[in-house]
Amino acid sequence: MAVLGSTGSVGTSTLDVVAALPERLAIAGLSAHSKWELLAEQCRRFRPRVAVLTDAEAFQRADRSVFPRETELLCGDDAVCALASAPDVDVVLAAVVGAAGLAGTWAALEAGKTVALANKETLVVGGQQVMGLAARRGATVLPVDSEHSAIFQALTGYTANDVAKVVLTASGGPFRGRTAADLESVSVEQALCHPTWKMGPKITVDSATMMNKALEVIEARWLFGLDAGRIDVIVHPESIVHSFVEFVDGSVLAQLSPPDMRLPIQFALTHPARVPGPARKLDWKTLTGLTFCQPDRATFRGLDLGFEAAARGGTCGAVLNGANEAAVAAFLAREIGFLDIARCCRAVIDAHDYDPAPPLAGLLAADRWARQEVARWTRTRPRTARP
Numbered sequence: 001m002a003v004l005g006s007t008g009s010v011g012t013s014t015l016d017v018v019a020a021l022p023e024r025l026a027i028a029g030l031s032a033h034s035k036w037e038l039l040a041e042q043c044r045r046f047r048p049r050v051a052v053l054t055d056a057e058a059f060q061r062a063d064r065s066v067f068p069r070e071t072e073l074l075c076g077d078d079a080v081c082a083l084a085s086a087p088d089v090d091v092v093l094a095a096v097v098g099a100a101g102l103a104g105t106w107a108a109l110e111a112g113k114t115v116a117l118a119n120k121e122t123l124v125v126g127g128q129q130v131m132g133l134a135a136r137r138g139a140t141v142l143p144v145d146s147e148h149s150a151i152f153q154a155l156t157g158y159t160a161n162d163v164a165k166v167v168l169t170a171s172g173g174p175f176r177g178r179t180a181a182d183l184e185s186v187s188v189e190q191a192l193c194h195p196t197w198k199m200g201p202k203i204t205v206d207s208a209t210m211m212n213k214a215l216e217v218i219e220a221r222w223l224f225g226l227d228a229g230r231i232d233v234i235v236h237p238e239s240i241v242h243s244f245v246e247f248v249d250g251s252v253l254a255q256l257s258p259p260d261m262r263l264p265i266q267f268a269l270t271h272p273a274r275v276p277g278p279a280r281k282l283d284w285k286t287l288t289g290l291t292f293c294q295p296d297r298a299t300f301r302g303l304d305l306g307f308e309a310a311a312r313g314g315t316c317g318a319v320l321n322g323a324n325e326a327a328v329a330a331f332l333a334r335e336i337g338f339l340d341i342a343r344c345c346r347a348v349i350d351a352h353d354y355d356p357a358p359p360l361a362g363l364l365a366a367d368r369w370a371r372q373e374v375a376r377w378t379r380t381r382p383r384t385a386r387p
Ligand code: NDP
Pocket: 004, 005, 006, 007, 008, 009, 010, 011, 031, 032, 033, 034, 035, 036, 054, 095, 096, 097, 098, 100, 101, 118, 119, 120, 121, 144, 145, 146, 197, 198, 199, 200, 201, 202, 203, 261
């Protein structure tokens, strides 16, 4: 297998799974963006044929002598695409963050590979095109995102026609129960402090704004071929039920496990087999209650944007994702406030020139345009909040 984004949170959890299942899984290649020391350490441990750094500066700085002799160190997006489509790779675990992950997944699907997809932004930007490509090439997309893995597991043996609705669970993030007035001045540090999951910074901010769930609604729409009206969200602070599927007869199936990405990663890699692995198990002796409540859509404005983009399709996902990535980066750089993220995404979506059936190039152009619009919005925004 190849792991794209091996130095991230999902990437390192993936390598934990690979280390625990050496008789099933072997690493042909790894890719990272900038963390060359960690990449070298992973190469010494897993001995891949190839390792790629996509950040040219990191590639220049990287000390070749700490990489094993048998690993060829390459640079750039083309090398990632070559790895993703290489003959010795059966499965690509796509764990790059953001729309930057689209190219590698696209190359893998074009080559007919199985993609274990953590990088939800790929489906948010171009779900229709990506799933269409997979179907044409006989390639498979298996979900790694925990909610979608839960739905995939519950759906085994059924089709979309059997489903009345899917209900994605959301932890509610660090600001669950807070009012919009409270959130106007929250800090980057507070937003990065997630109560149940340990993840990379971008998705952690997305969880705090609930934009993560908005992106997951769009992800579910394309992954399972369900229209937006059959997708719902419920807040579940314990993060133990990873989603529900309600069937047309009224029966509801769910998948439960502690919040530990190693389980959905492993399931995507061993599917359909279930084997013992490193993920934490539920402790039935200490489990006392599971709670649920409705999301506060008036405070967490991003959620509506996800439902809207899932219903409209076309360029909406690419624009929403590009705007959100740029706005999260601006928030992390302390250029805009926390609530500005959803405000700015709303403004960019409303201003965009909607195309209902764009080609891939149109999606990439929409993504670039949205990022520029965020930069413009940041410069000229109404000063409602101090970062
Ligand atoms: P991290 O930020 O922890 O890791 C991101 C990885 O992508 C790193 O290996 C990083 O390299 C690499 N990367 C960053 N920028 C680029 C770029 N421009 N081109 C190529 N590679 C790049 O993210 P996470 O692991 O948290 O998330 C990865 C994906 O999985 C996201 O799409 C996220 O939404 C999804 N996901 C994550 C979950 C989690 O628990 N973390 C749960 C469900 C989904 P480097 O570090 O070397 O710079």
